[in-house]
Amino acid sequence: MRAMTGFTSLYSHEFIRIAACVPPAEVADPDFAAEQALRLAAEGDAAKTAVMVFPELGLSSYAIDDLLFQDALLDAVERAVARIADASRHLYPVLVIGAPLRCEGRLYNAALVIHRGAILGVVPKSYLPNYREFYERRYFTAGAGVTGGRLSVAGREAPFGVDLLFRSSGSAPFTFHVEICEDVWVPLPPSTRAALAGAEVLLNLSASNITIGKADARRLLCASQSARAIAAYAYSAAGPGESTTDLAWDGHAAIFECGDLLAETQRFPRGPALAIGDVDLGRLRQERMRVNSFGDCKSAELRQAPPFRTLSFRLDAPDTSVALRRTIERFPFVPSDPSRLREDCYEAYNIQVQGLARRLASTGIERAVIGVSGGLDSTQALIVAARAMDLLGRERKNVLAYTLPGFATSEETKANALALMRALGVTGGEIDIRPAAKQMLADLRHPFARGEAVYDVTFENVQAGLRTDYLFRLANQNRGLVVGTGDLSELALGWCTYGVGDHMSHYNVNASVAKTLIQHLIRFVAASGEVSEETVRVLRAILATEISPELVPPTSGVALQSTQQIVGPYALQDFNLFYLTRYGFRPSKIAFLSDHAWSDAERGAWPVDLPAGDRRAYSRAEIRHWLEVFIRRFFANQFKRSTLPNGPKISSGGSLSPRGDWRAPSDAQAKAWLAELDENVPRA
Template identity: 35%
Template sequence: MSDRTLRLALHQLNPTVGDLEGNERKVRDGIAAACAAGAQLSLFAELVITGYPPEDLLLKEHFLRDARAAIDRLAAESGEHVAVVGFPERAEDVFNAAAVLSRGRLQAIYRKVLLPNYGVFDEQRYFQIGPGGGVVDVGDLRVGITICEDIWEPGPPATDEAVAGASLILNLSASPYHAGKGVERERMIAQRARDSLAAYAFCAQVGGQDELVFDGHSFVCDHTGEIVARAAQFAEEMLVVDVDLGAGAKARLRDTSHRPTVRRTAPQVVTLARLEPAPPATGAAPERRVAPLLQPIEAEVYAALVLGLRDYVEKNGFRHVVLGLSGGIDSALVAAIAVDALGAGRVTAVVMPSPYSSSGTQDDARDLARELGIECHEFSIAPAMESYTEMLAATFQGREPDITEENLQARIRGNLLMALSNKFGWLVLTTGNKSEMSVGYSTLYGDLAGGFAVIKDCPKTLVYRLSEHRGLPRSIIDRPPSAELRPDQRDEDSLPPYELLDRILEGYVEQDLGTEDLVGQGLPEADVERVIRLVDLAEYKRRQAPPGIKITTRAFGRDRRMPITNGYRG
């Protein structure tokens, strides 16, 4: 290694929010592994000690004290290695911070400058902003520190650090996933690197946390924006890479266009610490690791769903899951995801035919359970339907059957699944998709009853693509969708075709477009008005639905927050 090269270890860990002891252990083990690999500096994710997002745990003084105690213990064990570790700092206020640990001490603390307060983020509720950029001198090498949002906006603090001489910008991140976000990050950070003629090291959290999934996808790019190392998506990994910090300095010498900026700019940067570097690593450089990206996008989304479900089950202490298997495409996809996440031995399916259930769907449900290798119970709901009909006959006398009787069937099924959950401690998975959730095509205390909604943020058209990707049986994919709650029922009796419905929902839910905008795109006015009305009226249902995995830019609850009592339409 040259004296301008730094061997860097990016620790892409899967912390559990609130498990301070377990997260501290992961960091300690990571530092030991990095030292064994000859790394001189370890970079961990944003708030790795607490997990992200810790939400209102940050309002507890004792929680913040315990997080700081973990940092102090890690500092005492740091040796010659330099470790940059995310944690919440309790000082005159609370800061989203990065601790610099080396030679048995907490050497410095960097405080996040840009606090996001949009989408899923609520950081201004918890944190005070930091004063500005900060650099650490490791021998003759100057390194800048940033935390997540600090580099999403162009300009300071990262540009200030580069102007102040940093040839490597570290970024501790906990950046929640949505479809395609990893590539967006790479392009954005590569542009930041080219603009500042500095290498960037992006270290991200991985794993599921309630509705959020973190995809990892940590990487290092050089001063030209070229990706020189990339960790896997959706998996824990330590990525070790030799970063040439001299290359950026040479490029700045040749590119004189930056000199006027340096002369006229007084960057708000402090030198946080001056550290003696660990001895240069000996032996061959680590093998260049640029993990391939998951393609097509369906493969990426499917991996996110598998990880999100696995971590929700594991981190919340469930051993087993159960779901209703109807023979339709939604429940078939959820069953496949559950098997891929947990293994067939931890998944139970329940087939619950009614007098309106077709033999084709029921046969498909049984065949799929056998193909997936999962336990399958079968309960006919006809006796319960008859009992309800008898109990309600006098009260309903003179009224024709309608959606009330249809919803009773869904609620009987929900009761059966919840009975199994109560008896055996199983987590009930619901199977509704985003298109249905959007327009309220679901039954409270029926198909909405459960603990986790795996595909609640997947539009129906995406469900079809995911099912094709997973290789589900053609008979399930090709069958016209139906709730089978009355004779010859089809979803399109109540809704526009899903291709049209999802186009309208994309505009109204994801892009906040109004009726006039959508009709201007050539969408049928009557369908647009009907769908918007259904979306607005269904807000009260969505508030009572179980949490589920976010994979779009506007997930209900986390991103899109609308009042239930709302007199505005369109």
Template identity: 40%
Template structure:
């Protein structure tokens, strides 16, 4: 996929002070990287000579053997389309530097020195090495002969950038550089680097592995970058320390790959460059500064491969099913706190909502109950109205009644059939014609009743519409689209079952749990068209807008990261593929979707998303809950007359 780059960290087997053997082991992993279509491979600190060579690093024989091994590595990787970062002890002008050498197609692109030299506890590197400087200067090339440059850049502020995709921007730091209060990687990221490589030799201590992991999660998330960490392994000397070969790849606060303790080898992951770019664009406090860096460009061909990572088909849900309860309680708490504040502000002690027996109104009712519990109000002041009409099925009508009974709440039934028929007569509409007027007249009649009852009772009308419906415009303008406070406006359809189940589970009410499962199993429908001959729901929302699984996936990628239409299509094809769904990280039963189904529904998404912004431009107030939101006063500033053509044209190219 064009927005991803496959990167790897490696810890080869090795011997202390034996560059020739270490070279052989490094080449084994380099060949493996080439086989796996890796674009960037990072080796540990001082991997050619070994980190624990100690005073032997002063010996000319070892230094020359290390240089010979580096030259040989370059010669033997000329045909490999992989960018390598190699930990190397460089003798320059009579002084030693602990460096990362960046090579590509057998050429040295540049050398990055370690800036912070530790001399505390078990580390005494100042005995050997000089501190590197940020400023880039040019030094004699280690590689001699025809075809090689005479001089190469040397300095800590070096960046290595792929010409064909400048989102691939690499910066290097060495071990201790990461642990200081303001790491060089922070400056690198602010200068545009998206890939941060660390050649390390970090010994293993009790609890240190977790500290490294948390550090990488923090920095990659804070810097909106991918951090590649490759540490020396158990082949190092164990005279005073043990090294565990800790290899990590993180992306935007998430660990993509981590090896087992003391596991040597190569470990790769696919980094989403579009995600990193999107995060940086959106964060207004993320300033890209013009740092004094030298940029070395290189040209690399695109590589075709199947993604080597799990892409969640349900991005609005926690990755682990085990965490659904915690997530649900957090969401319900935000919703109820928002409603509580609004009730206190207007001095209102009653709530009113339309209860249809569907997912959205059930969730809204649960939020009302949570709010009343916070306020200490009697739930008899939650006024639930069910308003059956031409499309109401027995199933949803029964569900509304069972729900009210299980919760001990009174339910007021007001049939709207007479009022709607009178309205049809007034506007000279043939009630037999099942058109948009037929449907929307019912939705608006319900809203009128609820608004008027709210005025009559001195109550606040709670809106039930959810994020998915608002994104697709599947709401009647000035009908169910309108309320006095919308508690579900930031809740996607795919997350609602999780919330309902947690509320029911927490209640300890078996009757309620049973009703909730019945509601979840009912097809999503506005029920504005008559049931079929058997009395079952004939109008199914997903027949019109497509599966909510897909539409929520599209919505998340579109708004959360601003991915291109092509990128979302590619991601969806992989996310809903048999291969991805079989990944051990997937804990849910999710159906597969074909590329044709995905393309069809993605077109629907863009058409409806752009075509219905006018409804979102005048949404009632409601709490923001997640990172994806549609409120015109919050996250989404969008013109009601924006066009979808650019996105649809991109998809049209897939069919050409």
């Protein structure tokens, strides 16, 4: 296991740092190219970068036409290779350099993989473009089909072919593959087979001249390849100094992971440019395990093709801490990009509406019954129920909404609930549950019935249970369907009473909506223009209300019962939920990511419209404490999730439905997770 001192290093948590490089060029000047490559390599070394990829034919320049046949140039290229190989003895990164190389009377557009003074292997370009502005077949031999070979370059022998994988056997283990420019533009890129054979990082050395719109095409190709291959994809293109006789160059380098852009250079740089991305190998490995169709494709494809040669090298994790250079969204269910958040809210809201409308239509039930507390969850569920009636062409009066005040219901939340019912035009009602609750507590001989201020779990659940009883009987009486209100975060933490309203219903529209997303869905509806000004006013008042179950009355000197003081800040707990269930990460890695995201309130972007009071930092001690609380509560409350009613999946972050994303035994123990947390995450 990792020592405590390794907690803050990205290499301790299945990350590696890779770089896509754009050095300045001088046309047909290998000495200059080697000098510039080594300058960038020194930067990569200082940053403890594992792999650095450089442009296609970078040592010679790309657009030099028949100069590629000149022995003087090719000899100079080999001298440049030797210089870089010698210098690499003292450098941490693996360097992947492009050059024209001779082999058995043929010329290849090739990539050299260099590390610690050795040429680990040489990969030729498989597919040579010979259309529009490209004439590569005039100079080069295609590498497609070249396997099992060896090549002598700069006085060094190295494996040669398109069948090479490069695998670190050190304490920073990973596998990468190399292809060149056009290879990713063809229908079946070589990197596809390489990924199926185990490559996690795919590198592309490119020259790629620029024309209007081409940068977007590159992004699309590289992002889609990284998504399909469940891999990281690093792409580097030629930049300033290349020949502009007939072409121009924008120096575009970018790194993608599972379709997500990690890093990108500014295009048209005036000097050297470097895109550095910290790749989450743990995410890639988890996804490949989960996506069984990836494994099926691997079995089918690799049976029909020659095997890869795996070339080992040793790369150990640095013995110093390496801080993560990567944006980690504080709210995995709530993107910080405003346009993406609007789109997510639009989709989530309409998924909820569509799900409920379909259930009402398929059952033939005319009415929806819902309890409205004046809190966030029931507010969103009521909005959805009203909109579902619109979608079905029914009157909103078919939504039967009830507020059911108990011993701790505040006048504020009750007023908000009644105002929301009126504003939305649903049928509103109020049932005071206190008389029935007093009778039940008296029947149970509870101390409260004797006038004692005993507010235990029985006291709380009598109220919660009665509300549910009333709603289900109201549904019987009115031929209605009870709409659930409990959200994903409450289900994860077990912050719901078994068999009552926040757990049980006929159909729960919020079941896979995280608490941190609920407030943004309400804001989305308020800003949509489809609700009245009065509705917007009420929604804003509800958003400003403290989250509370309102089951225990506030007493003299005691504040209102606060959910987040008991189960933890939903901001942190939704973060923990996402990374535990979506990716299966170790607690120490979740804590590492949370520490990076939350330890500095000034780092990174916040979701739009998030109140200033919610924009706070959390210490490492707080992060660790609430993660431990989450693990304990999550495992202890699986029995509640094993009996959930139906409800639509909302987010790619997953749901906790026992029929969907999360299937787990109700009696599983949390010991292994807690032990890993104790061993690898410092308490302060």
